[in-house]
Amino acid sequence: MNNLDLGFSSEEEVRPHSRRLARRRRKERRRRRRARIAATVAFLVVVVILGGTVWGGYQVYQKLTVVPDYKGRGTGRVMVQVQEQESLGSVGMKLEKRGVVKSAKAFEEAANENPDSYKVQPGHYQLRKRMAAKLALNRLLDPSAKVQWQITIPEGMRASKVGELLAKKTDIPLSKFHAAAKQPDKLGLPPSANDKIEGYLFPATYLFPPNATATSILRTMVQRYKQEELNLELKEQAKKRGLTIHQVVTLASLLEAEGKEKDFGKVSRVVYNRVDEGMKLQFDSTVTYALGRNHLKVTYEDLKVKSPYNTYKYKGLPPGPIDSPGKAALKAALNPTPGNWLYFVTTNPKTGETKFTDDPQEFQRFKNEYKRNS
Known part of the structure; x- marks a missing residue:
């Protein structure tokens, strides 16, 4: 061995060592790469699992906390x-x-x-x-x-016509109203009505539910009358006039049939004056009521009808109302306009002009004027 060999490897000795080192490094890189892939996959699996759990939990939370409700108008x-x-x-x-x-x-x-x-x-x-x-x-x-029947009952309408109107405006047969009217104990009629509905179905606008019956409808109208009776203090005011409530309602019904609201006070005074004088009222409306007619035209033969409602035949007020009087007529029945009138004639049917007098001859002139305008 010479000095040149000391501390040095030959080329043959260096090459195998380098190759082994390179192989170890490649293996290490592959191992680390597989580890990273495995870790990434594991992480993604965890994320998916956690995400599913969170989403499922959110859905459960929604079901437990959000109130079920429809969307839209239905x-x-x-x-x-x-x-x-x-x-x-x-x-x-x-x-x-x-x-x-x-x-x-x-x-x-x-x-x-x-x-x-x-x-x-x-x-x-x-x-x-x-x-x-x-x-x-x-x-x-x-x-x-709101589902309801809105029905307006006009002032001065007879009970028979009220029944027809109610049957027309509802799906209740007229026969049901006739039957209900024959059971006054179920309608709550006041004692003054003498178990008859005529005059006690108060005229007004009513709202009835769709499950209303003939009895409940008539009872509502009677209750409305009773309320107005209290509001107007009819009992006390009638007593001051020496009248009963029934007589006041009867008188008011005559005002509705014979005159316009602006003349109620004067027509009321004519009634009071004629009764005080012992005269017959001689109202055509009472005759047509007795005959079951709705128009005021009467013949001499009609005036002979045998009925207590015929004021051409009998003195004083008829035995009961002939229609449903409203508040204005009830007030006028208790508060007649001061005057000496004994007669009145609607001289112009088109305009409704009515003239009043206490002179029989002038009364005849008014009647002639009516004939000319008719």
Whole structure:
């Protein structure tokens, strides 16, 4: 060995060592790469699992916390009745049961959010199925959604005609009203009515629910009369006049049949004056009532009709009202206009002009004027 060999490897010795080192490095890189891939895959698996868990939890949370509710205006028609003093909670349960809202809770929340919810009134309402709770509440707050019969009974209408009008405006047969009128104990008639409805079906505009019956409708009208009787203090005022309530209502019905409202006071005075003088009233309206007619034209033969309502035949007031008097006529019956009149004639049927007098000859002239204008 020479000095040149000391501390040095030959070329053959260096090459195998380098190759082994390179192989180890490549293996290490492949191992680290596989480890990174495995870690990434594991991370993604965890993310997916956690994401699924979170999403599932969110869905459960939604189901547990979000109140079920429909969307939109709904379809079809549903009739729902809100009872007197019924709570909104009860209304919500009723709406859910009828398929209007998806849940009573949704309706309750809508009511809590709406400051006007307390204004929901009792009655029957036309709603839809599968409505958003908010829209269902708005519908209940809309007066136009109320289902009801609106019927106006005019002053001076006879009970027979009232029945016909009610039957026409409702789906209740006329026979039902006839039957109800024959059961005065169920109508709450005042003692002064003597079990007869004529004169005690107060003229006014009424709103009746669709489940109303003939009896309930007539009873409502009688109750309205009784309220007006109290308001006008008819009992006390009639007593001051030496009359009964029934006589006041009867007199008022004559005013409705014989004159216009502007003349009620004068016609009332004519009645008082003729009764005081012992004269017959001789009102055509009482004769046509006795005959069951609706027009005022009568013949001499008609004047002979045997009926206590025939004021050409009998003195004083007829035995009862001949129509339904309104408030103005009732007031005039108790407060006649001061005057000495004994006669009156509507001289111009077209304008309704009516002239009053206490002179028989002038009365005849008025009648001739009427004939010329007829």
